Amino acid sequence: MVTIKTGTHLxxxxxxxxxxxxxxxxxxxxxxxxxxxxxxGTGENQVAALDTVSVSIRENEFFTLLGPSGCGKTTLLRxxxxxxxxxxxxxxxxxxxxxxxxxxxxxxxxVFQSYALFPHMTVAQNIGFGLEMLGKPKAEIEARVxxxxxxxxxxxxKARRTSQISGGQQQRVALARALAPQPKVLLLDEPLSALxxxxxxxxxxxxKRLQHETGxxxxxxxxxxxxxxxxxxxxxxxxxxxxLQVGTPRDIYDKPAERFVxxxxxxxxxxxxAVADMGNxxxxxxxxxxxxxxxxxxxxxxxxxxxxxxxRPEHAKLVKGKGDLSGSVTNVVYFGTDTHIxxxxxxxxxxxxxxxxxxxxxxxxxxxxxxxxxxxxxxxxVLRD
Amino acid sequence: xxxxxxxAKEAEQSDVRARWLLSAPALLIILVAATGPLLIVLxxxxxxxxxxxxxxWQFSPEAWVSVFMERDIFDDTLSLAAAHITIxxxxxxxxxxxxxxxxxxxxxxxxxxxxxxxxxRDIWLFLITIPFWTNLLIRxxxxxxxIRNEGIINTLLIKAGIVSAPVxxxxxxxxILVGMAYVYLPLMVLPIxxxxxxxxxxxxxxxxxxxxxxxxxxxxIIFPLVKPGVIAxxxxxxxxxxxxxxxxxxxxxxxxxxxxxxxELQFGxxxxxxxxxxxxxxxMIIVMVALLAYVRNAGRTEVRHG
Numbered sequence: 194m195v196t197i198k199t200g201t202h203l204x205x206x207x208x209x210x211x212x213x214x215x216x217x218x219x220x221x222x223x224x225x226x227x228x229x230x231x232x233x234g235t236g237e238n239q240v241a242a243l244d245t246v247s248v249s250i251r252e253n254e255f256f257t258l259l260g261p262s263g264c265g266k267t268t269l270l271r272x273x274x275x276x277x278x279x280x281x282x283x284x285x286x287x288x289x290x291x292x293x294x295x296x297x298x299x300x301x302x303x304v305f306q307s308y309a310l311f312p313h314m315t316v317a318q319n320i321g322f323g324l325e326m327l328g329k330p331k332a333e334i335e336a337r338v339x340x341x342x343x344x345x346x347x348x349x350x351k352a353r354r355t356s357q358i359s360g361g362q363q364q365r366v367a368l369a370r371a372l373a374p375q376p377k378v379l380l381l382d383e384p385l386s387a388l389x390x391x392x393x394x395x396x397x398x399x400x401k402r403l404q405h406e407t408g409x410x411x412x413x414x415x416x417x418x419x420x421x422x423x424x425x426x427x428x429x430x431x432x433x434x435x436x437l438q439v440g441t442p443r444d445i446y447d448k449p450a451e452r453f454v455x456x457x458x459x460x461x462x463x464x465x466x467a468v469a470d471m472g473n474x475x476x477x478x479x480x481x482x483x484x485x486x487x488x489x490x491x492x493x494x495x496x497x498x499x500x501x502x503x504x505r506p507e508h509a510k511l512v513k514g515k516g517d518l519s520g521s522v523t524n525v526v527y528f529g530t531d532t533h534i535x536x537x538x539x540x541x542x543x544x545x546x547x548x549x550x551x552x553x554x555x556x557x558x559x560x561x562x563x564x565x566x567x568x569x570x571x572x573x574x575v576l577r578d
Numbered sequence: 579x580x581x582x583x584x585x586a587k588e589a590e591q592s593d594v595r596a597r598w599l600l601s602a603p604a605l606l607i608i609l610v611a612a613t614g615p616l617l618i619v620l621x622x623x624x625x626x627x628x629x630x631x632x633x634x635w636q637f638s639p640e641a642w643v644s645v646f647m648e649r650d651i652f653d654d655t656l657s658l659a660a661a662h663i664t665i666x667x668x669x670x671x672x673x674x675x676x677x678x679x680x681x682x683x684x685x686x687x688x689x690x691x692x693x694x695x696x697x698x699r700d701i702w703l704f705l706i707t708i709p710f711w712t713n714l715l716i717r718x719x720x721x722x723x724x725i726r727n728e729g730i731i732n733t734l735l736i737k738a739g740i741v742s743a744p745v746x747x748x749x750x751x752x753x754i755l756v757g758m759a760y761v762y763l764p765l766m767v768l769p770i771x772x773x774x775x776x777x778x779x780x781x782x783x784x785x786x787x788x789x790x791x792x793x794x795x796x797x798x799i800i801f802p803l804v805k806p807g808v809i810a811x812x813x814x815x816x817x818x819x820x821x822x823x824x825x826x827x828x829x830x831x832x833x834x835x836x837x838x839x840x841x842e843l844q845f846g847x848x849x850x851x852x853x854x855x856x857x858x859x860x861x862m863i864i865v866m867v868a869l870l871a872y873v874r875n876a877g878r879t880e881v882r883h884g
Contacts, residue, residue, distance in 0.1 A: 274787060275786070275787075276783050276786070276787075295786065296783070296786040296787050297786045297787070297788075297789045297790055297791050298789075301787075302787055302788065303783075303784070303787045305780060305783075305784060307778075307780055309778070309780040309781050309783065309784035310784075311781060311784070311785075311799060312781075312803070313802045313803060322785075322788050322790070322798075323788035323789055326788055326789040326790045326791075326794055327789050370788070371787075371788075374788065374789065
């Protein structure tokens, strides 16, 4: 287990007090992406990797771009890093347009998916490279490299070639190398995807610690929804070159705006409903079973006859008698911590309920049982699409 | 009773025996074909020249003395052989400059090729190898056509009004240099390309990301990583360049001799086979020393970091 240690604080740009980050300019945006389009190829082979994306990333924020492969998240990261240039739009760093600047003139560093460590240099040389290129004095470079080695706990291996260390250690060196020049923003391109499960868990905690201690804005790209939920301050869910929703992990999970978001993150039940009586972000949804439940409504919802309502499996309750929905149990799957009970609804829709397990009692339901499902007033969300 | 260990050991031994036995014919051919002629050359260099070429089987160090010295016809005193030294110097100089020129031209070429898409890469590779289809002599004459006084370059220069009379390029050291650089360029490009193709260009991006500008990325990341290709290319160009024969004959007009021409002279008109042999061995020694120095130096700069 990695324990979060204090006392290895870096002198942060923003300054820290007892580990609490005090931003220089509270509430300011570190990165602002305005109407950015990126088109690859020409003529008929044109592909819009990013289709007019706008997003603001705050200072000292752990911001995650989440989406399946090919959704444009890495393209957006590369535009911020400067490896590609946008077809249209602006990218502001602390209010200054950096879109036309080459990568070596941007105070932004990247942790690459492949780490991209220089194989002809030692661990220490790799970490010091950025500072050296910035023309820092030798003594300062040495001190900073020593500090970074300590931060990522790699002091013992500083003289090794990067080919002589393990994947997890390479990961740490890549992090140290990118953090050493004290960038305003750190970009991380699926940095944990090459690590095995246990190491990945450790590095997740490690990354949070580093972000906390350095006070640097992290922009993290991943396709792993669990990773996104556990690590991020805010998440932008992307699909097909667009940002579908930006919000805190809780927002994204509990109040998904679109079907894609609800489906991509966690497991969800989709129900068709007639939605009425909107106001104050709330609505009355009439389900196919006739039951009426209160639900929250996604931003940008346009009133229509038939909308989709989502209910997370753990937010619904299975009952023996009559509930909001009724149906019969088709499958009971034991998962250790909980049990998933699949129900075929009388309306023809499928519904899954997740029930917390206890040590002594079984789940109480068997395949074929006629059951009811009760949905609380705070359990449902109406999607905008 | 044989233990498992003994059995394994015996099996391994018979394996080694079989390997040697099977490769024996090839090894024999290589041994005889590679070292046999060299041994003959070495032996000849210590013999006395015969009156009509050939050698007399009589030991004499005279040939080795004559490599850098010349004996006065009248009083037998030794003095430095200025002609030989000039030719040695010219050969070394031209070979070094050719290597540098092909490196300067070949490195960007290889970089260009390696950064194309995979399909176009093959086309460029194909184009680079086209000159190999043509005879060296013909290629050299083609260069002659371009640089002679009535050739393309001079005609264009005169028509453009840059010069009034043709610039004498042909039959100078420059002509030899141009010819050799042209002929040996692919030998530089191909090994560098082979290294460059394996280069992970994400490292280049990482370099840019860490504030290295284009020149620093080239010097600190690309160059160290393709250095094996540069070393191989330099060796492949330097060795044939120092021993070039056709190019100096055609483009140097016979008056700007290089080592190979001098050696040929000893076996032909000079009728001094021992001196020819001694010169050949001397060239070999020079090449070996130069390469050792080069590879060692190149190896050292790799460890250096600044």
